[in-house]
Amino acid sequence: MHPPMRFFWSAPVLSGLLSIALTAPANAQPDAVAVAESLFNRGLADMLAGRYPTGCPALAESHRLDPRPGRLFTLAECEAQWGRIATAVARYNDFLALYSRMSEAEKIQQHERHVVAREQRDALAPLVPQLTLSLPGNAPPGTVVQRDGITLGQPSLGIALPVNPGEHVVTTKAPGGPVHEVRFTIDRSESKTIELEVTLPGEEPAREEPTDRPPDQGAVPPPRPAEGAAPSMQASGPSGRRVVTYVAGGLAVSGLILGSVTGLMALDESSRAAKGCRDVGPGVATCGTAGKAAGDRALHLATVSTIGFSAGVVLAGAAVLLLLTEPSPAGPQASAAPRPRAGAVSWSLLAGPNGGGVAVRSQW
Structure with a gap:
């Protein structure tokens, strides 16, 4: 610059x-x-x-x-x-x-x-840019070259000419052919050489792909199912319900870990508080500054532990419920589903007049 x-x-x-x-x-x-x-x-x-x-x-x-x-x-x-x-x-x-x-x-x-x-x-x-424009060897006689609307004759091609810094537009047109346009920028003190292109009569002008089209534009769409056929249940990733199940399970684990860690810390602080206090009568104890601070921390950590355990249990139950009640794939695709591999575990809900339960199956 x-x-x-x-x-x-x-x-x-x-x-x-x-x-x-x-x-x-x-x-x-x-x-x-x-x-x-x-x-x-x-x-x-x-x-x-x-x-x-x-x-x-x-x-x-x-x-x-x-x-x-x-x-x-x-x-x-x-x-x-x-x-x-x-x-x-x-x-x-x-x-x-x-x-x-x-x-x-x-x-x-x-x-x-x-x-x-x-x-x-x-x-x-010394700061003036220098631009060299040249035509390809197959350019027919009479090809017109224009730079920013100014026609350049043959003596102006193939040699460095001064131009202003910034954006420029150069067009070429063979006799009877379409116009070919190229845009470029040039900075101060820069020297640039551009080999121009010429579209001959009867040729399709080269088209540049737009840079702002969506990435999946032009992709071959999947074949549509025949009329009356059941829609395919195959998906490229987990469903939204399964994602919610995973999130709930992860939060449940986090809540249980938080409850365990803070519970252990509360026990440790409670032990410290017991050492810093002494009984002066039935149900009455006096505590020093350190003992009182440890007791306060133990109470706070116990509260956090209770909340963590409660949230973890609730979220774990929700994750299990979502997983157990997830609808199974139906239609022809379900019958063609692969058999579970050896060691796979599955479960299902059982209901009857005398109650219900969960059936767990394992295949080896």
């Missing part, structure tokens, strides 16, 4: 921006001069306000209608502040070339601008 260019205008230069020093050319039309003056004032106001996308084009049109050194210099400054450094260097060079053809009186009037233009040109020139 290069630091942004800074611009410091002295009083003579700033005053020169606000009023064009040289008179209009003799062949300039009065209406064109008036329009150019209005465009210059508007463009200068936009430039000073940082609105370069509107200010610089207005200054360029003002200079086209009424070419003057002051307009050209101001346009170069606007392009440089906008970040279009390749265009700015070209404008500074135009001003310096114009300055070299001025009379001595005009050079004295434009001397301050001449100094600034030369310094800016020398500072920006």
